[in-house]
Amino acid sequence: MTATKGLEGIVAATSSISSIVDGVLTYRGYNIDDLAENASFDEVAYLLWHGALPNEEQLAQLRSNLQQYAAVPAPLIEQMKLYPKDMNMMAALRTAVSGLALYDADADEMTRESNVTKAERLQAQLPTLVAALARIAKGEEPIAPKPDLGLTENFLYMMSGEVPEQTAVEALDKALVLHADHELNASTFASRVTVATLSDIYSGVTSAIGALKGPLHGGANEAVMRMLEEIGSPDNVESYIQGKLDNKVKIMGFGHRVYKNGDPRAKHLMEMSRRLGEAKGDLSLYEMSVKVEDLVTSQKGLKPNVDFYSASVYTLLGISRNLFTPIFAISRVSGWTAHILEQYEDNRLIRPRAEYVGELDLTYVPIAQR
Numbered sequence: 001m002t003a004t005k006g007l008e009g010i011v012a013a014t015s016s017i018s019s020i021v022d023g024v025l026t027y028r029g030y031n032i033d034d035l036a037e038n039a040s041f042d043e044v045a046y047l048l049w050h051g052a053l054p055n056e057e058q059l060a061q062l063r064s065n066l067q068q069y070a071a072v073p074a075p076l077i078e079q080m081k082l083y084p085k086d087m088n089m090m091a092a093l094r095t096a097v098s099g100l101a102l103y104d105a106d107a108d109e110m111t112r113e114s115n116v117t118k119a120e121r122l123q124a125q126l127p128t129l130v131a132a133l134a135r136i137a138k139g140e141e142p143i144a145p146k147p148d149l150g151l152t153e154n155f156l157y158m159m160s161g162e163v164p165e166q167t168a169v170e171a172l173d174k175a176l177v178l179h180a181d182h183e184l185n186a187s188t189f190a191s192r193v194t195v196a197t198l199s200d201i202y203s204g205v206t207s208a209i210g211a212l213k214g215p216l217h218g219g220a221n222e223a224v225m226r227m228l229e230e231i232g233s234p235d236n237v238e239s240y241i242q243g244k245l246d247n248k249v250k251i252m253g254f255g256h257r258v259y260k261n262g263d264p265r266a267k268h269l270m271e272m273s274r275r276l277g278e279a280k281g282d283l284s285l286y287e288m289s290v291k292v293e294d295l296v297t298s299q300k301g302l303k304p305n306v307d308f309y310s311a312s313v314y315t316l317l318g319i320s321r322n323l324f325t326p327i328f329a330i331s332r333v334s335g336w337t338a339h340i341l342e343q344y345e346d347n348r349l350i351r352p353r354a355e356y357v358g359e360l361d362l363t364y365v366p367i368a369q370r
């Protein structure tokens with residue numbers, strides 16, 4: 001038995017949800033470029049869960065369900081108010097999502113119908129939880145979802161209390177489409193491992209949030225913004241990046257386990273970053289990002305991944321960096337729950353082996369003789 005570090009190149013599941021073939025990403029057979037330009041996030045969530053794009057009636061029903069499910073139990077909001085103000089937002093979200101299970105009498109009901117309803121509920125409730133946490137951290141009262149707003153619009157509304165401009169809604173919605181699913185990434189794998197024990201969907205999503213939090217995965221978007229803040233201006237990029245590369249420090253938002261010739265999602269976020277900067281009359285964040293990309297690509301041959309330009313996009317939308325990874329979770333919960341549904345459908349316990357490299361044949365030594 002020989003281990004493959006990080007399971008690189010190991011095919012660990014069959015799936016018909018998303019694929020990466022020759023650097024091309026598809027959701028249920030639709031190219032991500034096509035979906036990014038044309039589909040809304042709720043349409044994509046439907047596509048991931050059901051395997052086909054919704055017709056008008058199906059989409060209207062989903063939108064109505066998402067509006068109906070968006071509120072979260074009041075006792076959970078009261079508990080969230082007791083979290084420390086300087087909470088890590090992903091730790092707080094992981095705790096709150098786990099808490100949702102306590103208020104769902106059907107949490108352990110295992111029919112597909114029940115789990116699809118729970119997937120829709122989780123999708124509807126995550127934006128409410130993130131917006132509430134954002135306000136609680138600032139010492140503000142959470143704002144209840146507005147029944148007549150769509151998911152993305154409602155999320156921005158619940159953060160600020162103002163109905164957002166359409167350009168902001170469209171930009172964020174596109175970012176959510178781009179982050180919705182990604183084959184067997186670490187957080188999705190974590191969710192599948194958890195539910196393969198026949199544990200419930202909330203356990204799967206809680207595991208996934210824990211995995212997404214790390215800076216080698218979803219947490220990289222926040223780390224990218226911290227780096228851009230440290231750099232401060234386009235003039236400082238060269239010395240900053242060179243210093244990091246010389247000291248073999250990883251540049252966040254670059255590199256990928258699967259994509260070696262570039263992440264197909266990054267170009268969309270790059271373009272969004274440029275357009276939002278232009279609309280704001282301040283291209284400095286965009287220009288700084290492009291300079292970082294040029295240097296890292298020419299020196300290390302590494303290309304930006306989905307997390308790199310999402311940092312400037314979210315900042316230009318007025319979102320603070322501690323919410324970047326929670327926003328990734330708002331999108332990816334669609335993919336996690338689609339994978340959880342797929343895992344339940346043809347389940348087998350996921351239990352690989354380890355290559356043992358420790359000692360053998362030792363004899364117990366009584367404590368007094370050690």
Ligand SMILES: CC(=O)SCCNC(=O)CCNC(=O)[C@H](O)C(C)(C)COP(=O)(O)OP(=O)(O)OC[C@H]1O[C@@H](n2cnc3c(N)ncnc32)[C@H](O)[C@@H]1OP(=O)(O)O
Nearest residue numbers: 215216217218220249250251252253254255256257305307
């Ligand atoms: C949504 C997402 O999860 S996208 C990924 C988000 N994560 C990041 O952006 C964090 C920065 N990137 C990385 O840490 C990595 O590229 C990962 C985690 C994405 C992929 O990791 P792996 O496939 O395990 O690659 P690994 O870390 O072994 O890197 C291979 C080589 O490239 C180097 N490398 C990889 N990424 C970077 C980087 N961002 N900056 C500098 N060097 C890098 C490594 O140091 C290593 O060099 P070596 O062979 O000389 O030791």
Ligand SMILES: O=C([O-])CC(=O)C(=O)O
Nearest residue numbers: 181182184185186257306
């Ligand atoms: O696939 C991965 O390993 C990471 C990633 O890009 C994602 O989850 O979107």
